[in-house]
Amino acid sequence: MTINPTRTGRTRLVGPTAAAAAVVLLATACGGSGTGASASPKNFDYLSVTENTTIKKTLTTLSTTSCTEQNKALPLKVDTVPQSGLDQKLQLLAGQNALPVQFAAGNAPALTTQLFTAGNVADLEDELTKLGVFDQLQPAAVSTIKALYQNKLAVLPYEYNIEGIFYNKEVFEANGISVPKTWDELVAAAAKLQGAGVQPFAASGQQGWPLTRLVSGYLYRSLGPGAMSAIANGTAKLTDPEYVKAAQQVAELGKKGYFGQGVGSIDYDTAMNQFLGGKAAMFYMGSWALANIADAEQDTLGAENVGFMPFPAVAGGKGSVDQYPSNVGLPVAMNAKSFDAKTGDWVKCIAQNYGSVALKDQGTISGFKVNTPVENANAVTGQIRDTIGASKESVLWFEALFSTKATTVSQQNAAPLVTGAISPEKFMQLVQDALAQ
16 A cells, blocks of 8 residues: 655655565465464554655644543554565564554555454454444545455545646646546647756656556556556456557656656655656645645745646546545554554544644544544645545556556566566566566
């Protein structure tokens, strides 16, 4: 499901890098009985990923403000692990019946679903309903979580994001470019920018997922919102011509040099800095980037010069530009075996206060309601909040319904796709083969 380069402390990785056999190992480690010793925790332990500091900061603020009493009863304690090692860590802890009170969900949704089935993850719809705060979740966030976790509310939406293309207003205006409404207009804008000596797109080939997001974006616009669920249920294959065409379109962007030099070695933070430093005109990213945009030290471009547009329409396509890809950022699961009254008090306080604090202090949007009014940090934040509030239908992303192995294969081969090292047909074949396993 579910980062960021010049670490200003606001970071987020959405690209799974789990080991190929994660789910198999997990099944061996924790079985499926759902049994295991329950224990009343001594701390409100939270295992996060090193790359994401936003959630940690917001929880820490809550522990000294709105949730002071809850923190006295059950002190917040945060541990971290690199995102690349998260899945293995979760497998190890689950096998030892030692998962913390809350923990960053596995890189691929399949891993968290397996933990849920094994009785290690709390049913949060049930728990929040008992606590009387289920209504504190944004309906769109609940819908997205259930789409990811087999209709279960398996995680808390500490982050809720829609995705689209951030663009440099100043550069667009200087080059006479209107906001592209179609894929053809987007490609034409990129060509015009390239001709003017401006790098059209910033993207991280090292992480891979910022490139595969473009593939699924094209698929959702051309084939409609069921494009990737058709792959998941086997009614279509990635090697079908209409799917290969999407990979071809993205590969063409790379062939023409629109991602700049050395995209395969560019990490997330560098790509973010390229855009916010005015070195690239467009940046496909999720709304978690609002935290970076609001940071004057990192955003030398200036928040007032950042615009946001949906992934453009594809001529004759079945999808709509108001179907935004969405995710819950770094989703956080709760340990079912240690969910006691003190944990419940913490979770209730979080549900009532997290949304406002995250928006006020971090400039980030969560899946919790904002109960204390917060002034938008900038115009683009207001635009995205309004878009989320009006959203009626969302879609997922390329790897959302993939196995851990297929996710890894997809993201590791994204850069070779846009550099021409492998063909679009080969890229889709590799991922389809991984899915078949």
